[in-house]
Amino acid sequence: MVDIREVTESDIDRALELAYLVFHDRPGKEGRERHHALLRRCARLGAYEGDALVGFMAAYDFRLSVPGADLPCPGLTFVSVAPTHRRRGVLTALMGEQLRRTEAEGSPVAALWASESAIYGRFGYGPATQGATIEIDSTRPLALRIDPDRRPLRLVDPADALQVIGPYHEAARALRAGRPTRSPDRWSEGWLCEQDEEDEELSPPRIIVLGEPGEPIAGYVLYRTKPEDDGGVVRSPGLVRVEELEADTPAVAAALWECLAALDLTGRVRAWGRPLDDPLLHFASDRDQVQVTAQFPALWLRLVDVRAALTARSWAAPVELVLEVADVRLPANAGRFRLKAAPGGAAYESTDAAPDLALEARDLAACYLGGTRVTELVAAGLVREHTPGAAAALDTALRTELLPHTADAF
Numbered sequence: 001m002v003d004i005r006e007v008t009e010s011d012i013d014r015a016l017e018l019a020y021l022v023f024h025d026r027p028g029k030e031g032r033e034r035h036h037a038l039l040r041r042c043a044r045l046g047a048y049e050g051d052a053l054v055g056f057m058a059a060y061d062f063r064l065s066v067p068g069a070d071l072p073c074p075g076l077t078f079v080s081v082a083p084t085h086r087r088r089g090v091l092t093a094l095m096g097e098q099l100r101r102t103e104a105e106g107s108p109v110a111a112l113w114a115s116e117s118a119i120y121g122r123f124g125y126g127p128a129t130q131g132a133t134i135e136i137d138s139t140r141p142l143a144l145r146i147d148p149d150r151r152p153l154r155l156v157d158p159a160d161a162l163q164v165i166g167p168y169h170e171a172a173r174a175l176r177a178g179r180p181t182r183s184p185d186r187w188s189e190g191w192l193c194e195q196d197e198e199d200e201e202l203s204p205p206r207i208i209v210l211g212e213p214g215e216p217i218a219g220y221v222l223y224r225t226k227p228e229d230d231g232g233v234v235r236s237p238g239l240v241r242v243e244e245l246e247a248d249t250p251a252v253a254a255a256l257w258e259c260l261a262a263l264d265l266t267g268r269v270r271a272w273g274r275p276l277d278d279p280l281l282h283f284a285s286d287r288d289q290v291q292v293t294a295q296f297p298a299l300w301l302r303l304v305d306v307r308a309a310l311t312a313r314s315w316a317a318p319v320e321l322v323l324e325v326a327d328v329r330l331p332a333n334a335g336r337f338r339l340k341a342a343p344g345g346a347a348y349e350s351t352d353a354a355p356d357l358a359l360e361a362r363d364l365a366a367c368y369l370g371g372t373r374v375t376e377l378v379a380a381g382l383v384r385e386h387t388p389g390a391a392a393a394l395d396t397a398l399r400t401e402l403l404p405h406t407a408d409a410f
Contacts, residue, residue, distance in 0.1 A: 002090055004097045007044035012036055015056045022080040031197055034189050045097055047090045054082040055090040062180040065173050067400050068314025074102055075180055076112035077410045095123045108308035112300050113409050120300055124329050126366030127297030129178040129404045130276050135293050136269035138261035143285035148255035156207040162187050165220045172246045177369040178299050178404035201226045210252050219247030221256045237267025250279045273407035299406050301365045306333045307348045318342040319397035321390050324355035333361055341397055356390035359383040369404035
């Protein structure tokens with residue numbers, strides 16, 4: 001039997017050792033110091049067997065953009081169970097306590113990135129955003145169907161980047177659901193860190209912005225580069241790895257992509273975690289030159305308080321349905337509820353009426369941001385449609401102009 005309790009600051013080193021064991025990692029001194037500082041700022045839960053720490057998880061204090069709102073949302077990270085204690089209820093105990101605390105703190109949602117996607121559905125998490133890896137063959141100029149914005153491009157010193165692109169990122173965050181807040185520490189220790197944590201061969205971050213000097217920027221790209229390595233012999237063309245690209249318009253985005261594809265001594269541009277509706281995939285003239293090489297679930301979302309989550313977000317169209325929700329982890333969410341929503345707001349109340357749709361909390365979470373269609377889950381046999389057309393009506397009401405998306409892995 002394990003005891004679930006807070007991990008004190010004096011036990012952070014033990015927690016890190018457990019995480020490194022589980023994730024087969026051994027960072028250097030700088031990386032370990034960065035992780036230690038990160039965990040000091042996080043809420044921390046441990047599973048103790050006597051004095052031994054056999055399970056651990058931490059949670060960032062985030063806010064998450066949802067359609068029409070910004071909600072408090074703990075972001076789970078460093079979820080670890082000792083290999084000697086797997087399948088003994090340690091993770092279940094940790095997740096249960098984390099859900100209880102999140103509920104008590106009044107956060108309607110929680111989020112994580114899943115290292116193994118088979119694990120978290122049973123705790124009510126659903127994949128709420130998708131990401132894509134896009135690769136550009138930049139051995140030739142990028143062919144475009146639109147004219148790029150020809151306002152000036154300029155490099156920004158990474159030391160000044162937070163002041164220049166930070167406010168732009170925060171404004172852009174509100175335009176897409178699924179994006180967590182980014183503190184100055186997360187900027188400096190992650191996106192703007194001198195050395196990439198996972199690939200020390202990558203260059204320091206480079207930032208290019210577009211816009212007339214003295215005017216607000218119209219977009220930016222943050223990227224790193226590295227030469228190709230063939231058996232220890234460095235050769236060109238090298239790789240441009242895009243960390244983040246934000247733009248006011250497709251023409252601004254086209255200018256930034258064109259610039260990346262034209263960098264000297266490089267032959268590939270790789271952008272991980274791009275949204276599935278990235279306009280590049282439409283305005284690129286040659287889709288043999290611009291290819292999606294991977295697609296994957298990104299942010300996993302948990303509706304901790306279904307009523308609060310549904311009534312907090314905005315709605316694209318009127319809908320009135322009875323939902324029968326199953327939630328074995330948080331019984332307060334389970335039952336039949338009448339959802340009555342419209343662009344002006346929503347109500348969600350218990351009812352004895354016959355259900356129009358029956359679904360699990362995890363599947364409602366997957367659809368909540370508008371990134372997964374309820375009709376797809378009906379077709380997959382995961383959601384039961386009692387009233388024909390109910391799933392399509394809910395999809396229409398949940399729809400967002402832009403697909404939910406985040407590249408903020410944690």
